[in-house]
Amino acid sequence: MNGGFSSLRSEAAGAMRTVLVSAESLQLTLKPELTQEEQALTHATAAGGKARETLKAGNEDLKEMLESNKESLKLEAMKRIVQLISKGKNASDLFPAVVKNVASKNIELKKLVYVYLVRYAEEQQDLALLSISTFQRALKDPNQFIRASALRVLSSIRVPIIVPIMMLAIKEAASDLSPYVRKTSAHAIQKLYSLDADQKEHLIEVIEKLLKDKSTLVAGSVVVAFEEVCPDRIDLIHRNYRKLCNLLVDVEEWGQVVIINMLTRYARTQFTSPWKEDGIFDESEKAFYDSDSEEKQGQREAKPYIMDPDHRLLLRNTKPLLQSRNTAVVMAVAQLYWHLAPKHEVSIVTKSLVRLLRSHREVQYVVLQNIATMSIQRKGMFEPYMKSFYVRSTDATHIKTLKLEILTNLANEANISTILREFQTYVKSQDKAFAAATIQAIGRCATNISEVTDTCLNGLVLLLSNRDETVVAESVVVIKKLLQTQPTQHCDIIKHMAKLFDNITVPMARASILWLMGEYCERVPKIAPDVLRKMAKTFTSEEDIVKLQTVNLAAKLYLTNSKQTKLLTQYILNLGKYDQNYDIRDRTRFIRQLIVPSEKSGALNKYARRILLASKPAPVLESAFKDRDRFQLGTLSHSLNIKTTGYQELSDWPAAAPDPSVRNVEVIEPVQEWAPSLGKAKKPKSDKFYSDDEEEEEEEEGSGSGSEDDSSSSSSSSSSSSGSSEESGSESEEESSGGSEKTSSDSGKSSSGSEASSSESESKQKKKKRTKKATQRKSKQTAADSDSDENGNGPVGKTSSSSAESSSDSESDSEEDSDSDSPAPQKKTVAKTKPKVEVKSKKEVSLLDLDDFSPAPPSAPKSSVFSSSLLSDLEGLSLSNVSSAMQVTSSSFGPVKTYELLHHMTGKGLSAKYHFPRQPCLYQPSMVAVQVILTNSSDHSLEEIHIGDRSPGSLNVHCFNTVERLEPGASVSVSMGIDFSDSTQAANFQLCTKEDQFSVSIQPAVGELLMPSTMKETDFCSEQKKLMGMNETSATITMATANTSKQNISKQVLSVANVGVVSSDQNNLQRFAGRTVSSGALVLVTLELRESSTALLTINTEKTVMASMLLRDLKQALSQA
């Protein structure tokens, strides 16, 4: 890519040169014009107002105003020019005068010039180049708004010569700090693509990059670009799929529509069909694949159907959008459900679609079209809302017709009487086109529902005496169709219609009656010849369609009743022979040859009767929307019932799902320097199945954004990096005597010990989490070595290894610990387990063992040592670039668990968010670690961000170090510790900058006040027995159906509370254990599954208040899907 970039750069430079040269030459050419102008101006002023009027023809006065020095005059001129443009008048001759103002200071003027430029640049390419340098300068402007608008205009100027410049600008903007500029660059991608499709490959690179963007602002726009430039590159979506699903709710509404449509297409290629009902076909296909499929697939097929969790994720995350006020979003979700959801789930969209019918007429139109298509396949979905489709006399005609269509689709034996009664009202409508449509609808009901055929037919016959011609005509046509289905019983109706024949003038109706006569002439032997006689009289004045049917009737009668009609037939055939219309002449000739025996007419003559009087299949009356389901709902193609340009076909479900692991994302993705290696190490072949599973679950978790796993690990990584550096600092003070070289052998031992224990645990239990952790550990083997280098001085080394063991759940060890130590240290051992793993990843940076660390609270000077600069220095030594990457990580994450501390509006540009990294706090064991992300969204840099005074009675807070300076747009994450004393009381403090102070508060969720505790099932039970009675809180809860699987339950629980899973072999029991951070009290959570998705949730702890709060939170989490 670098190579490509540099070549581009040189190209761009070349282009610039040409631009500048042409600009110069143009300025030269412009000069004389100016002087002319000036002359004219001086002349005019001298000659006075009158002369001026006459001189300034057309746009001359505007030109003059633009040349003037007065800002207001220029502005006025531009306004008038824009008015000209808006009326579609040509103002291109003003281009040179306008383009000079492109660098104006006045923003409104500038904007109007932009408007002008974009409109005419394509026509005046050379002149347009004059402005390019201005934009290039603006692209570097510190104000993001100016950068963005410069890019907008630059990319809108459709001048091919600047393609390389645009390309460069887009690439640069794509990595801009401001999400708004990145959004603009996504828009620019499409513009460039439409200007020069050869840039596709480069543009795809940019798209790929922007797809990874975590900002909700960008997501919608980049998907639009994706759809435009490379909709077939579905592979680009894989890794962003879950992120897009999770971000969806927060994306702006227009982006939502595009993303949902794209994801619909994506899902159809990646998941298997959830529609088990339409089985037979699928079944056979599956069987076919079964024979040669590999093991995994066999497993999949053996089970009835299990929805891919990613598939479910999409459905779940789009559901709330049904409540959007934007009708396009609602429609997009509805079509997503229609195309992707299991059949029984689709009906949840009904209500929302019906709601849209209250909206504007145009919205109604489109929604009704879609409902019409849906209602053909699934009557049940809309039947309860049948009355919503009743027609009002005030509806527009196309709305009425669509409603009618839907009502007809919904008709069944049960509701037909209601519908027919409703139809009776419609037939009388003043809107005749609608009345005619109603008659057709009645015809359709009659054929579809055999019980009412006779009723309908009688009703239609009554309509034949209607005064309105269109109604009668339509009735005739429909009756004709109905009679064809059961001709035997209806001689009377045919006779009746023959009588009406004279009064009916509508050609189609007359033709229909003639056809009926001919077809059933044997049933009405007396009437038919008479009708033919009448027709012979009026033949010449009839419409073509009637003439054709007359010829047909004549032929049929000739064959059945030649005695009476021979002469009539010949007369009509003669008339037809000289008709003006060639179709009729043709038909006449053909019929004559067919029926009149002559020497020339060969074999066919014998079969004439069989040809003409063959029994005809009855027409099928079906909906006009019958075949619309070939198009994706909600699309323009569906609306117009044609395949429009750029329509992306919705593929059929694949018979076997493609590998779902392609959607897996490395957990710590944004930190690109080392993520790949970690990712690779994390997925060793043997563990693949589990680790995948696990990841999917975790990814799925959390509907808002950013999966739990992601957030926790990333935040932990960032905090641990700062933590580790801190550690090193503190160590150097406290343990300066402890020589590192002395214990290198020791460290080797301890690390191998920990490894052994971990691998042991892996084999022993099939705990997925463990597995992952273990492999992670393995991968960091080397790191562990080096870092226990400094750890391992004597006793400390020992404890570290033992703690590692205890972490890998050999309960006896931790028991020992707890026996020997007071409760507090035990909690520490528990707490220790995590950072151990995390911090090891930080390689050289040493880690002080927490056991020793805890008694000494960090002193003030110590904390000042590791200012952010030092931090980055340290990391510069150890790991390249982590600190900067870390900042990106933390700022771009907006996971569910992120809370707002300070909004940038209240914070005068400073915004702060915080989350709980769920790690033991490094400052004091009784503190809860809080990660705060400070972002500067103002346009000036903020200085000295620190925590100010706290009120004396407030909680014990360990502040973060003063952030010296925060550039605009930049963000930094800092960690702090708060001792909440096991209560959810909020910590209030002041967040200060150099100028301002903002009072903020952090209120922890009760689940965050816990630390996971690992224990065996037996210990769990024994502990639980000690905490009965008052200390037990329980409730029966009803769980959402989605949560009934064991994995989902633990996922939900873990999302609420920071507890550890206690492995159990009882299937219906799930146990979790934790300790409160501050006092170390045990918190035991038991979930006993009962039938029909209810469960008994029990919490045992001394902290009864916490128990009830935790119970409430868990209950809520589990009852939600």
Place this chain on the structure above:
Amino acid sequence: MINSLFLISHSGDIFLEKHWKSVISRSVCDYFLEAKEKAGDPENVAPVLQTPHHYLISIYRGKLFFLSVTQTEVPPLFVIEFLHRVADTFQDYFGDCSEVVIKENTVTVYELLEEMLDNGFPLATESNVLKEMIRPPTILRSVVNTLTGGSNVGGTLPTGQLSNVPWRRAGVKYTNNEAYFDVIEEIDAILDKSGTTVFAEIQGVVEACVKLTGMPDLTLSFMNPRLLDDVSFHPCVRFKRWESERVLSFIPPDGNFRLMSYHVSSQNLVAIPVYVKQNISFLETGSCGRLDITIGPKQTMGKTVENLTVTIPMPKSVLSVNLTATQGTYTFDLTTKVVLWDVGKLNPQKLPNLRGSISIQTGSPKPEENPSINIGLQIQQLAISGLKVSRLDMYGEKYKPFKGVKYVTKAGKFQVRT
């Protein structure tokens, strides 16, 4: 997505065009004008049309057609929704969305359109974001601007654009902090000849006018939220809270906005506030007819029915009417053949009645269908569904706002078949 936009007047005059991609000749509108001609009534023009090279998607608002041209596949609702948003924005900026007003403010309109779309994809549609970039024209400001040379265009990125509350602008300040909520319910009903309800449902909206300083976080709760069958929210409402607790929790936009709209299920019995006794008949001979309408209160929950109006679109063959109203006045529009009877307040003691004769064009047959009667009414201080706001709480700011809730019931599409 959207290539170009044309504004076309009722009469077919194209008076504004704007292009976001390559210029498309306005001759493309001919296809539309043709369709419009064919449809007769502008309401009957199909919103989605196809031409050989382009697709036309249009809306009809305030006697104006907003016609957008697109060249590729796009969800039609996406465009329609956007066009309505454009019309709403004009309404918001200029107080009216009509040809005259748009012609007067062409430049502002152009600036707005420029900001609302980029390359045919919506960029900024939130009214307060737009207002920070382009200030709405007021007389005072235009005077000041002409004197000082100031501009109506902001130079910085609106704060809302980047924040996660794009609907609210920063630094809002009021001396009187107030939050008003109007619960407006509309009854949609079809009554048949005999007065029985064929179909009835209630559609409601909560309109808010919030003028609060800073960043208030409001919570609005209802006494009986279970009534609400189907809801849609302004993006500011936290859907999760609604799902779990049935309260509306939100950081409000500044000024007027629609907080939510809801639907009260038709399963519940809907109270119909008035009954209509009508007798419209056309005689077979003599080309005349009779009309007799009486309206009385039915289920009004003890409140007075106000602003009662009756609209009767007569068949086209009707020449004139000769009626007497016991209360209020009636008019007959000769061109549209609509009888409009403005009754006013409904007095239960003395029921309003309109009766008289209708004369039909001689020679034309007796109209097939009796006209349907459309009723308009309003009842103050009543939400017909029984919905009640329980309380409004504010977090995040220190001051005490002034709060108010108003209920209104109106007739929506309330139609009586005859």
